Amino acid sequence: xxxxxxxxxxxxxxxxxxxxxxxxxxxxxxxxxxxxxxxxxxxxxxxxxxxxxxxxxxxxxxxxxxxxxxxxxxxxxxxxxxxxxxxxxxxxxxxxxxxxxxxxxxxxxxxxxxxxxxxxxxxxxxxxxxxxxxxxxxxxxxxxxxxxxxxxxxxxxxxxxxxxxxxxxxxxxxxxxxxxxxxxxxxxxxxxxxxx
Amino acid sequence: xxxxxxxxxxxxxxxxxxxxxxxxxxxxxxxxxxxxxxxxxxxxxxxxxxxxxxxxxxxxxxxxxxxxxxxxxxxxxxxxxxxxxxxxxxxxxxxxxxx
Numbered sequence: 001x002x003x004x005x006x007x008x009x010x011x012x013x014x015x016x017x018x019x020x021x022x023x024x025x026x027x028x029x030x031x032x033x034x035x036x037x038x039x040x041x042x043x044x045x046x047x048x049x050x051x052x053x054x055x056x057x058x059x060x061x062x063x064x065x066x067x068x069x070x071x072x073x074x075x076x077x078x079x080x081x082x083x084x085x086x087x088x089x090x091x092x093x094x095x096x097x098x099x100x101x102x103x104x105x106x107x108x109x110x111x112x113x114x115x116x117x118x119x120x121x122x123x124x125x126x127x128x129x130x131x132x133x134x135x136x137x138x139x140x141x142x143x144x145x146x147x148x149x150x151x152x153x154x155x156x157x158x159x160x161x162x163x164x165x166x167x168x169x170x171x172x173x174x175x176x177x178x179x180x181x182x183x184x185x186x187x188x189x190x191x192x193x194x195x196x
Numbered sequence: 197x198x199x200x201x202x203x204x205x206x207x208x209x210x211x212x213x214x215x216x217x218x219x220x221x222x223x224x225x226x227x228x229x230x231x232x233x234x235x236x237x238x239x240x241x242x243x244x245x246x247x248x249x250x251x252x253x254x255x256x257x258x259x260x261x262x263x264x265x266x267x268x269x270x271x272x273x274x275x276x277x278x279x280x281x282x283x284x285x286x287x288x289x290x291x292x293x294x295x
Contacts, residue, residue, distance in 0.1 A: 007206070009201070009288060010288075012206065012280075015208060015215060016215045019211075019212050019215030019216045019231070020216075023218075086223065086227035087223040087227045088222050088223070090220070093221050
């Protein structure tokens with residue numbers, strides 16, 4: 001590639017523009033977390049609702065099983081994925097802090113569940129909304145931003161309904177905020193890779 | 197009158213490397229090789245030149261017992277790139293108004 005004789009100023013401009021564009025297009029496939037956690041929360045919420053309706057003794061058992069399991073699986077995925085990452089963008093760097101802030105706030109809220117009572121799920125949805133809105137904006141992906149707005153609305157709704165109905169609102173919020181945008185994000189990644 | 201173009205950056209491969217690094221926090225050698233299409237030997241030589249000039253920071257480590265080279269643009273490199281782009285603009289402007 002070292003061909004300096006025929007290298008003009010216009011070639012310089014072309015290279016700068018091409019390379020900057022190449023680096024910017026280097027979005028990784030971040031859809032895993034949205035799809036995976038979307039389904040985990042969706043299944044846990046729906047199963048919790050069904051178990052409540054069938055008067056099962058431990059209706060919240062799905063959360064107790066699926067959430068720690070999800071944490072282990074996504075921890076392994078994250079470790080493997082980051083090891084294979086050849087480039088770290090500034091967006092990656094910011095997102096790392098956003099993820100830590102998101103998980104910190106989420107776990108704090110869940111720990112405070114006995115004090116928060118019926119306000120727990122609406123607050124969880126508010127935290128989801130911040131995560132979806134910020135991450136969608138950072139990777140310039142509108143369906144996630146819209147998912148964030150839906151979760152804000154769902155949080156408001158959750159403040160006014162009973163516990164059983166909150167579970168149904170949560171399942172709808174993760175379906176529209178996580179699962180659908182997650183699959184759309186995966187499709188964008190595949191399309192982008194097919195072009196490159 | 198236009199400013200002189202930095203000879204260290206006025207090279208196809210070195211300019212490609214710097215332009216790639218401007219947009220990211222850090223990149224592995226294999227990423228730069230893939231995106232520039234250069235051979236490993238040539239890329240290695242140009243990276244050393246950029247590193248010796250203080251334009252980039254090269255970190256050598258190991259992953260799964262294989263050597264891993266990571267490159268990152270420095271503040272000096274960023275300034276040199278900005279000056280190069282400004283000089284380029286002046287040069288093109290000078291040529292256009294001269295013609």
